[in-house]
Amino acid sequence: MASRTTTMAPExxxxxxxxxxxxxxxxxxxxxxHRTPVLTNTTxxxxxxxxxxxDALKGTQWEGQEPAKPKAKxxxxxxxxxxxxxxxxRGAFHAVMRLIEQEGIEEVRRKGVVTHSSGNHAQALALAARSFSIPAHIVMPTISTPSKIAGTQAQNATVHFSGSTSQEREAVVADVIQKTxxxxxxxxxxxxxxxxxxxxxxxxxxEVAKLLAEGESLDAVIAPCGGGGMLSGIAVALHGTGIKVFGAEPSFQGGDDARRGVEAGERITSVKTLTIADGLRTPLGDHxxxxxxxxAYVSGLYAVTEKNIKDAMKLVLERMKCFVEPSAVVGLATILYNEDFRNMMEREAGEKGWNIGVVFSGGNTTIEAITKIFAEVPEEKAERHEGVVGADGKRVAENVAG
Amino acid sequence: MASRTTTMAPExxxxxxxxxxxxxxxxxxxxxxHRTPVLTNTTxxxxxxxxxxxDALKGTQWEGQEPAKPKAKxxxxxxxxxxxxxxxxRGAFHAVMRLIEQEGIEEVRRKGVVTHSSGNHAQALALAARSFSIPAHIVMPTISTPSKIAGTQAQNATVHFSGSTSQEREAVVADVIQKTxxxxxxxxxxxxxxxxxxxxxxxxxxEVAKLLAEGESLDAVIAPCGGGGMLSGIAVALHGTGIKVFGAEPSFQGGDDARRGVEAGERITSVKTLTIADGLRTPLGDHxxxxxxxxAYVSGLYAVTEKNIKDAMKLVLERMKCFVEPSAVVGLATILYNEDFRNMMEREAGEKGWNIGVVFSGGNTTIEAITKIFAEVPEEKAERHEGVVGADGKRVAENVAG
Structure with missing residues (x-):
C-alpha cells in the first residue's frame, strides 16, 4: 500500500x-x-x-467473609x-463543532468526517455530521448486524465495509481518507x-444538587469504562470538586483491562473478551x-461478572422500568455486588453514607438480544443476587417498583 | 353457605x-x-x-385502501x-383514604380491606393499606405466578388462595369479610x-401545557380500556374541557368487549380472552x-391486534427506552396502526394536527414474559409495522432514539 497520512481531527x-x-x-x-434526567429509585x-x-457470596472471592454494610443513595x-x-x-457533536470552528464549515463539508465503529459512536458521528450537512463515512465490519448498518445509513452516512481486525478496518479508513x-x-x-x-x-x-437536602452533597460518581472516553471526561470535569470518580468494567475474559493495567502499572493494549457488555470490549487509549x-482523577476501578451484569440489568428493566444495554449497568452492578467496592464505601462513607451518581451509558439493545442474553446458562449460580429488600431487611424476591 | 352481606367501601x-x-x-x-413524567419522542x-x-395494510380490513395521513404530536x-x-x-389510595375519612382510622384498621386480584390492583391496595397500617387481604387464584404472590406478601398483605372462577374468588372474599x-x-x-x-x-x-407553545393546546387523550376504571376517570376529569377522550382495547378473542358493547348498545358482561394485554382481559362494570x-365522555373505542401490540411494545422498549407491559401500549398501537382511528384523526385534526396524550398504564412485566411473548409465532405477517421513518419519508427499519 502507498504511504498515507491519517488526518485526525486536529488537536x-x-x-x-x-x-x-x-x-x-x-x-x-x-x-x-438532550438534558437527560437524573432519576432515583427507592428499591x-x-x-x-x-x-x-x-449465600449470595458463595463461590465468589468473598465467600465466608462478613458482608459489607455500606450506605448509599x-x-x-x-x-x-x-x-x-x-x-x-456528546463527544461526537463536540468534536465536529470544534472541527468546524477550526477549519470552517465549508472546508469540513468538502472533506467530511470518518470513523470506524459498529456501535453507538458510528450513529453519534453520523447524526452530528448530518446536523451540519457534513458527509460522514462509517467503516463497519461486514459482519455487523443489519439493523446497525441500516440505522447508520438512515442517518445519511456512507457505510464502508471492512474485515473485522483492526488492521483491516484501519486500511479501509486510510483508503477513505485518501479518496475524500x-x-x-x-x-x-x-x-x-x-x-x-x-x-x-x-x-x-x-441535577443531584436539586434533589438533595440543604447541607447534603454529591460524594461520588461511578461510570462504565471501555475505551475510557466517558470515564476520563467525567474525571476531568469533577477534578478538584472533592467528588470521587470510579470506573466499572466486566471481568469476563479479561474485560477488566483498565483495572488490571492500573494494578500492574502498565496499560493493557489488547483485549479479547466477548462480555455481554459489548460497549466495554475495548482497551484504553493513550489519552x-x-x-x-x-x-488523583479516578479513585478506583472495579470489575463485575456476567451474572452481576445480568442481575443488575434485570433489576433496572423490571423494577426501574428503564430500558438499558448491558454495558450501562456495570456501575450499578459494582455498587450492588462487588464486596471490594462495598467495603470501601462502608469505610469511606461511614454512617452518613454516600450520595452516588450512577451513569447508565446507553440503551441500544433489542428484545432479541436480551432474549439471547437471558436464555444463556449463567456461568455462575442461578438467580443468586436478584431480589429486593423485604420487611425483615433481608434481600427477597419481590415485584414492586420504587 | 350462610347468607352474607358484602361490605363494599361505602359509596x-x-x-x-x-x-x-x-x-x-x-x-x-x-x-x-409519584407525579410521573410526560415524555415526548421524536421517532x-x-x-x-x-x-x-x-404493504403494512395487507391482510387487514384496510387492505387496498388509501392509507390515512394524520398529523399528531x-x-x-x-x-x-x-x-x-x-x-x-391512584385509585387504591383514594378509596382507602376516603374510607378512613368516613369510618375513622381505628375502625378501618380494626376491619381491614379486601380485594380479589392477581394483578396490579392487589399490590396497589396492599401498598395503600400498609401506608396506613391497615390489614389488607388479597384473594388470589392458586395458580397465580409465584412472583406476584411474593410481591403481594412483601407488601405485608395476607394472601388468601381461591379457585380461578369468579364464583370461587367471590366465595373466598365473602368468607374473609365474614371473618374479619x-x-x-x-x-x-x-x-x-x-x-x-x-x-x-x-x-x-x-404537563403537556408546559411543553406546548403559546396558543397550542392538548386536543385528545387515549388510554387503555379493561374494566374501564382509568378510562372513566380520565373522561370524567376532562369532561367539559374540549379535550376528547378515546379508549383502546385488544381485539384478540373478543377482548374489545367495550367497543363491541357500545356498538351494540348493550354492555358485554363476560370476556374470555388470552390477549397478551393481560390487564385488559376484564369486561366493563356497571359504573x-x-x-x-x-x-359525551368517551368519543370512541378502537381495537388493535396482538401483532400491533407487540410492534408498539418493541418500539417503546427499543426506541423510547421505556419498559412497559403489553397492556400499556394499546393506545399507541391504535395511533400507529388502526386506520379507522388514523382516518378519524386526519379528518378531525386536519392540517394543524392533534396534540395527543397517550397513557402508558404500567410496566409490570418481566424479561421472562417478554421473551415468551416475542418467541410466539405472530398471528400475522412478521415485522410488518415495525420501523421508523427514513430520509425519504417512508417507514424503514432503524435503530435510533428520538
Missing part, C-alpha cells in the same frame, strides 16, 4: 483537559443534545444499602434517553471526545490511560 | 363523578403517589404522522414509573377508584359502562 489549538474546557464544551453542544437505593447474604444519570440512545453524541480527505473522529481516544463526554458530569452535579490510571 | 356520602371530585381526589392522594411522533405502507404519560409500577395506586369485617375495595367498578384513576388526566393537562358508553 491544536486544543483546550486543556480541565473542568473549564468541559464547561465550554457543554455550552457549545447543549443545543444539540435500588434500599438494595444498595442492604448487606448481601452469605443512588442517582441515575439516564443517558439511555440521550439522542441516538447513548452518551456518545475526510477527518478521522475516533470513538474515545481524542481530547475533544473526552471533553464532550465529560459534559454529563456537570449535569449530574446540577484515556493517562487520566484513568491517575488516582 | 355514600359519595362525591359526584365530576371534574372537581377528581381535583379533590388529586389533592388528597398527591403526597402518596414515535414522526411515525404517527407518517402514512402506513400499502404524542405526549406519553408514563405511569409505568408510578409506585408499584402502574396507575392502580374487611371492606371490599374492588379493582375498577367503584366511584372512588374511578375518581382516583382520573387524577392522571389533571397531570397530563398541566364504568355508563361513562364509557356515553359519547
Amino acid at each position: 491544536a489549538p486544543q483546550a486543556p483537559l480541565i473542568r473549564s474546557s468541559v464547561e465550554a464544551a457543554h455550552a457549545l453542544i447543549q443545543p444539540h443534545i 435500588l437505593t434500599t438494595l444498595a444499602s442492604t448487606p448481601q447474604t452469605g 443512588l442517582f441515575f444519570k439516564c443517558e439511555n434517553f440521550q439522542r441516538i440512545g447513548a452518551f456518545k453524541v 480527505g475526510a477527518t478521522l473522529v475516533p470513538p474515545y481516544d481524542h481530547l475533544n471526545i473526552i471533553l464532550g463526554q465529560g459534559t454529563m458530569a456537570l449535569e449530574i452535579q446540577t 484515556t490511560w493517562k487520566i484513568v490510571s491517575d488516582k | 355514600a356520602p359519595q362525591a359526584p363523578l365530576i371534574r372537581s371530585s377528581v381535583e379533590a381526589a388529586h389533592a388528597l392522594i398527591q403526597p402518596h403517589i 414515535l411522533t414522526t411515525l404517527a404522522s407518517t402514512p402506513q405502507t400499502g 404524542l405526549f406519553f404519560k408514563c405511569e409505568n414509573f408510578q409506585r408499584i409500577g402502574a396507575f392502580k395506586v 369485617g374487611a371492606t371490599l375495595v374492588p379493582p375498577y367498578d367503584h366511584l372512588n377508584i374511578i375518581l382516583g384513576q382520573g387524577t392522571m388526566a389533571l397531570e397530563i393537562q398541566t 364504568t359502562w355508563k361513562i364509557v358508553s356515553d359519547k
Whole structure:
C-alpha cells in the first residue's frame, strides 16, 4: 500500500483537559443534545444499602467473609434517553463543532468526517455530521448486524465495509481518507471526545444538587469504562470538586483491562473478551490511560461478572422500568455486588453514607438480544443476587417498583 | 353457605363523578403517589404522522385502501414509573383514604380491606393499606405466578388462595369479610377508584401545557380500556374541557368487549380472552359502562391486534427506552396502526394536527414474559409495522432514539 497520512481531527489549538474546557464544551453542544434526567429509585437505593447474604457470596472471592454494610443513595444519570440512545453524541457533536470552528464549515463539508465503529459512536458521528450537512463515512465490519448498518445509513452516512481486525478496518479508513480527505473522529481516544463526554458530569452535579437536602452533597460518581472516553471526561470535569470518580468494567475474559493495567502499572493494549457488555470490549487509549490510571482523577476501578451484569440489568428493566444495554449497568452492578467496592464505601462513607451518581451509558439493545442474553446458562449460580429488600431487611424476591 | 352481606367501601356520602371530585381526589392522594413524567419522542411522533405502507395494510380490513395521513404530536404519560409500577395506586389510595375519612382510622384498621386480584390492583391496595397500617387481604387464584404472590406478601398483605372462577374468588372474599369485617375495595367498578384513576388526566393537562407553545393546546387523550376504571376517570376529569377522550382495547378473542358493547348498545358482561394485554382481559362494570358508553365522555373505542401490540411494545422498549407491559401500549398501537382511528384523526385534526396524550398504564412485566411473548409465532405477517421513518419519508427499519 502507498504511504498515507491519517488526518485526525486536529488537536491544536486544543483546550486543556480541565473542568473549564468541559464547561465550554457543554455550552457549545447543549443545543444539540438532550438534558437527560437524573432519576432515583427507592428499591435500588434500599438494595444498595442492604448487606448481601452469605449465600449470595458463595463461590465468589468473598465467600465466608462478613458482608459489607455500606450506605448509599443512588442517582441515575439516564443517558439511555440521550439522542441516538447513548452518551456518545456528546463527544461526537463536540468534536465536529470544534472541527468546524477550526477549519470552517465549508472546508469540513468538502472533506467530511470518518470513523470506524459498529456501535453507538458510528450513529453519534453520523447524526452530528448530518446536523451540519457534513458527509460522514462509517467503516463497519461486514459482519455487523443489519439493523446497525441500516440505522447508520438512515442517518445519511456512507457505510464502508471492512474485515473485522483492526488492521483491516484501519486500511479501509486510510483508503477513505485518501479518496475524500475526510477527518478521522475516533470513538474515545481524542481530547475533544473526552471533553464532550465529560459534559454529563456537570449535569449530574446540577441535577443531584436539586434533589438533595440543604447541607447534603454529591460524594461520588461511578461510570462504565471501555475505551475510557466517558470515564476520563467525567474525571476531568469533577477534578478538584472533592467528588470521587470510579470506573466499572466486566471481568469476563479479561474485560477488566483498565483495572488490571492500573494494578500492574502498565496499560493493557489488547483485549479479547466477548462480555455481554459489548460497549466495554475495548482497551484504553493513550489519552484515556493517562487520566484513568491517575488516582488523583479516578479513585478506583472495579470489575463485575456476567451474572452481576445480568442481575443488575434485570433489576433496572423490571423494577426501574428503564430500558438499558448491558454495558450501562456495570456501575450499578459494582455498587450492588462487588464486596471490594462495598467495603470501601462502608469505610469511606461511614454512617452518613454516600450520595452516588450512577451513569447508565446507553440503551441500544433489542428484545432479541436480551432474549439471547437471558436464555444463556449463567456461568455462575442461578438467580443468586436478584431480589429486593423485604420487611425483615433481608434481600427477597419481590415485584414492586420504587 | 350462610347468607352474607358484602361490605363494599361505602359509596355514600359519595362525591359526584365530576371534574372537581377528581381535583379533590388529586389533592388528597398527591403526597402518596409519584407525579410521573410526560415524555415526548421524536421517532414515535414522526411515525404517527407518517402514512402506513400499502404493504403494512395487507391482510387487514384496510387492505387496498388509501392509507390515512394524520398529523399528531404524542405526549406519553408514563405511569409505568408510578409506585408499584402502574396507575392502580391512584385509585387504591383514594378509596382507602376516603374510607378512613368516613369510618375513622381505628375502625378501618380494626376491619381491614379486601380485594380479589392477581394483578396490579392487589399490590396497589396492599401498598395503600400498609401506608396506613391497615390489614389488607388479597384473594388470589392458586395458580397465580409465584412472583406476584411474593410481591403481594412483601407488601405485608395476607394472601388468601381461591379457585380461578369468579364464583370461587367471590366465595373466598365473602368468607374473609365474614371473618374479619374487611371492606371490599374492588379493582375498577367503584366511584372512588374511578375518581382516583382520573387524577392522571389533571397531570397530563398541566404537563403537556408546559411543553406546548403559546396558543397550542392538548386536543385528545387515549388510554387503555379493561374494566374501564382509568378510562372513566380520565373522561370524567376532562369532561367539559374540549379535550376528547378515546379508549383502546385488544381485539384478540373478543377482548374489545367495550367497543363491541357500545356498538351494540348493550354492555358485554363476560370476556374470555388470552390477549397478551393481560390487564385488559376484564369486561366493563356497571359504573364504568355508563361513562364509557356515553359519547359525551368517551368519543370512541378502537381495537388493535396482538401483532400491533407487540410492534408498539418493541418500539417503546427499543426506541423510547421505556419498559412497559403489553397492556400499556394499546393506545399507541391504535395511533400507529388502526386506520379507522388514523382516518378519524386526519379528518378531525386536519392540517394543524392533534396534540395527543397517550397513557402508558404500567410496566409490570418481566424479561421472562417478554421473551415468551416475542418467541410466539405472530398471528400475522412478521415485522410488518415495525420501523421508523427514513430520509425519504417512508417507514424503514432503524435503530435510533428520538
